[in-house]
Each structure stands twice: as C-alpha cells, then as structure tokens.
Amino acid sequence: MNKKKRRLIMRTIILAVLALALVYTLYANFTKDSNQTIKKGDTAPDFALVDLDGNKHKLSDYKGQGIFLNFWATWCKPCEYEMPYMDNQYQHYKDQGVQILAVNVDESTLAVEKFVKRHNLTFPVAIDKGSQVLAAYGVDPLPTTFVIDKEGKVVDVLSGSLSEAAIQQHMESIKP
Known part of the structure; x- marks a missing residue:
C-alpha cells in the first residue's frame, strides 16, 4: 500500500x-x-551597437537622417540576395542623409566578416550579441527592414527580400 x-x-x-x-x-x-512588435508609426527604440570596424552606432545619433535598419543573418538566402542592392543604394544615398545600418542576429564575428568581405559591403554592419535589439524590435522573419524617418518614426516595416527598385523607393521616401 x-x-x-x-x-x-x-x-x-x-x-x-x-x-x-x-x-x-x-x-x-x-x-x-x-x-514588443514595432509597427508603422511607432517611434523606433534607441539602441547602441558596435560595427565590425569598432565604431559605435546609436540610433538616436542619426536623428535628422533617414535610416534603413536591416536585420539579417549570413545563412539567410533572401538576406544575401538583397545585400548588393542595399550597398548600391547606400552609395547613392549616404551623402543625401539616408543611412543603412545592418544588424546581424548574433552570429560569430568571423562569419559576419567573411560575408561582408565576400559581398564587398561598405555600409555599417553590427552584430546584435544576445539578440537584445532583435527582441526590442520584435523581429521574427529574416530579413526584416525598418524604414525610419528623420524624426525617428517607423515609416514602414518590410519582411522578406527586397528588389533594388524597392530599396531605392523606400530610401527616397525617408530622404530628409
């Protein structure tokens, strides 16, 4: 019993x-x-990340400029597809007040550096160690891009790979 x-x-x-x-x-x-899902019309949460060159990027430091904030990973084929287009448009818009900040989602520095070198990317690339920025923005599918205006408001949230024409159109829309 x-x-x-x-x-x-x-x-x-x-x-x-x-x-x-x-x-x-x-x-x-x-x-x-x-x-926490950041939507169109919300104020973009501030964050600070260090890029591969050791430069600190704080979102609030870009006030007055448009920001094309892209979350991506090296293993993500749609991310890889849009990177050359992003770089082309970065070359065109960086002196017109539109910046790109690419945030890698917690991969090794070596893997990200090899990817950036292989694709000859010139825009700032930071690694979100611990995925805190990813969580703050509520990013689920990759790639996801937040189009942010000069006031820090999210103008659009784009999921999936973008064509060069779409990237250009969105960058033009946030040009100060």
Missing part, C-alpha cells in the same frame, strides 16, 4: 508539472505578439 501511495503522489506531481509547463507555453505563445 505504501508503495502505491508514493507512486500515485509522484505521478500526480509529474502530471502537475507537465500541466503547468503546457499552460505557460500557451500563455507565452499567445502573448508574444503583443509583447
């Missing part, structure tokens, strides 16, 4: 723990979209 009682208690505890885990998982999944 004593063995049966202990077994029943253990099974009940295990079942309760599993039920709590299930409830927590459901709660987390249903509330994650409302937690």
Whole structure:
C-alpha cells in the first residue's frame, strides 16, 4: 500500500508539472505578439551597437537622417540576395542623409566578416550579441527592414527580400 501511495503522489506531481509547463507555453505563445512588435508609426527604440570596424552606432545619433535598419543573418538566402542592392543604394544615398545600418542576429564575428568581405559591403554592419535589439524590435522573419524617418518614426516595416527598385523607393521616401 505504501508503495502505491508514493507512486500515485509522484505521478500526480509529474502530471502537475507537465500541466503547468503546457499552460505557460500557451500563455507565452499567445502573448508574444503583443509583447514588443514595432509597427508603422511607432517611434523606433534607441539602441547602441558596435560595427565590425569598432565604431559605435546609436540610433538616436542619426536623428535628422533617414535610416534603413536591416536585420539579417549570413545563412539567410533572401538576406544575401538583397545585400548588393542595399550597398548600391547606400552609395547613392549616404551623402543625401539616408543611412543603412545592418544588424546581424548574433552570429560569430568571423562569419559576419567573411560575408561582408565576400559581398564587398561598405555600409555599417553590427552584430546584435544576445539578440537584445532583435527582441526590442520584435523581429521574427529574416530579413526584416525598418524604414525610419528623420524624426525617428517607423515609416514602414518590410519582411522578406527586397528588389533594388524597392530599396531605392523606400530610401527616397525617408530622404530628409
């Protein structure tokens, strides 16, 4: 009898723990979209990241300029597809008050440096170690780009790979 009682208690505890885990998982999944997703019209959250050259980039330092904020990864083929187009448009718009800041999502410095070198990218590339900026912006699919005007307001949120014409159009729209 004593063995049966202990077994029943253990099974009940295990079942309760599993039920709590299930409830927590459901709660987390249903509330994650409302937690922090930056939308069109929101003020872009400020952050500071260091690029591959050791330069610090703070979003608020770009006030008065348009920002093309791109979240990407080296393994992401759609990200790789749009990078040369972004670089072409960066060359055209950087002296007109529109900047690109590419934020890599927590990959090794070596992998990111090899990618940047292979594609001859000239715009600033920073690595979001720990993915705090990614979380602050609520980025889910990659690539995701936030088009931010000179006042720091998000003009558009773009998911997926962009054509060069689309990049040019969005950069033109945030030119001061």
